Each structure stands twice: as C-alpha cells, then as structure tokens.
Amino acid sequence: MQTERLSLAALVLALLLAGAAGWALALQPALRGDPTTLGALPHKLAGFKGEDLPIEGAVEAMLQADFNLQRAYVHSFGDLVWLYVGYYGTERGGTPEHTPSVCYGANGWDVVHDQKVDFPDAERGRAREFIVEQGGHQRLVLFWFRSYRNRTLASTNELHVDHFLGRLKQGRADGALVRLSTPLEGDDLDTARRRLRVFAARLEPEIQAIWPTETTAFEAAHLADNDRTPER
Secondary structure, three states, X not given: XXXXXHHHHHHHHHHHHHHHHHXXXXXOOOEXXXXXXXXXXXXXXXXXXXXEOOOOHHHHHHHOOOEEEEEEEEEOOOOEEEEEEEEXXXXXXXXXXXXXXXXXXXXXXXXXXXXXXXXXXXXXXXXXXXXXXXXXXXXXXXXEEEEOOOOEEOOHHHHHHHHHHHHHHOOOOOEEXXXXXXXXXXXXXXXXXXXXXXXXXXXXXHHHHOOOOEEEHHHHHHHHHHHHXXXX
C-alpha cells in the first residue's frame, strides 16, 4: 500500500513538473533570426570548389525549412561531394520535416547500410552513415543534426532532447540537418569515407561561424534603435 502511494505521488509530481515546464515554454517570447547567413558558407573548402544547385519549388515546399542550401563541390582531382543544409528556426520547431532515410526512399534509393559513427572530431559527437543504391549506382552519405548548443547529433530524438533543454535554459530551439554524399562508383569505401570525413571536419567550423542569431522582437527593435543613434 505504501509503495502504491509513493508511486502515485511520484506520478503526480512528474505531471506537475511537466505542466510547469510546458507553461514556462508557452510564455517565452517568439524568436526571429536571419537564416540567410548560412548562404555565406565558403564556396572553396578543403580543396573543393562549390557551385550552388537550385532546389525545385515542390521539394522546397515539402522540406518546409526556413533556409535551404544545396551545392556540388568538385575537387581539382575530380572528386565530388554534394552538400545540403536545411535550417529550421525555433518558431518552426528546429527539426527537419524529412530525414535522409525518408527522402532517399521517396526518390527511389534503397538504404543498404546504416550505422552511427564518430564525427571526425570525436569530441563533437556522432553522425549517421548510409550507403544508398539505385539502379546499380551507389552513394556514401554522412549526415548529422545540429543546433546552436550542440554541433553534431546523430538522430532526431537527440535533437528533440537538445531542443527541450535549449528552450528551458536559453529559450532557443533552432536546428539543422547537414548532409554530405559522394559517389561510390570506381571508389573503394575507405577512400570515399575518408573524403567525406575530411570535408566534414573542415565544414563544421565554417557552419558554426555563421550560425544564425535569434532574438525577440523587442531585442531586434532595441538593436535597430542603437544602430540609428548618431555618435556624439
């Protein structure tokens, strides 16, 4: 009987804490940011030169991101790396609408290999590695999720936990999907894997340097007023 009472008390306390947390999140002011800063990502990176690739309107509408970046990076030796970055601000929930496993499947690719791997800089967390196949062609894919708090997360579940803690502590829950891929045709797996890992290690600090800043409407107006104040 005593055990049941303790269990009931613990359940009630958990519900009260969850309700309080939800109420606190609901009262937080809306945040706005300028995600186009991610467009300043260097076109020359790790010996590769990038070219922006357009995203079809229907695909862009399906992704529902605040900002999409898609590029093809070509090395002077002929190696090719495709990059996609999809950013979602706090107001949009901070989490991608479609993950690579869904997107590749929807476009006729089969995922024949899927594992979590250490990010090239192990201190920065984990990433996911796919091998996808379609019509006899294969690609190696390396992707991860990130936020302003954590640079490399391997799953949307980890991203959801990160967002919850971010909303409680700093009021922010913006995030992004970063995906790299490269052809496997004519390449062995180790060579392709090394190519993506070197590129990812150079890419991640560049993303961090231009990660969008989110502010409330009041903070944005205050900053604008300061910019208009003449110097004396």
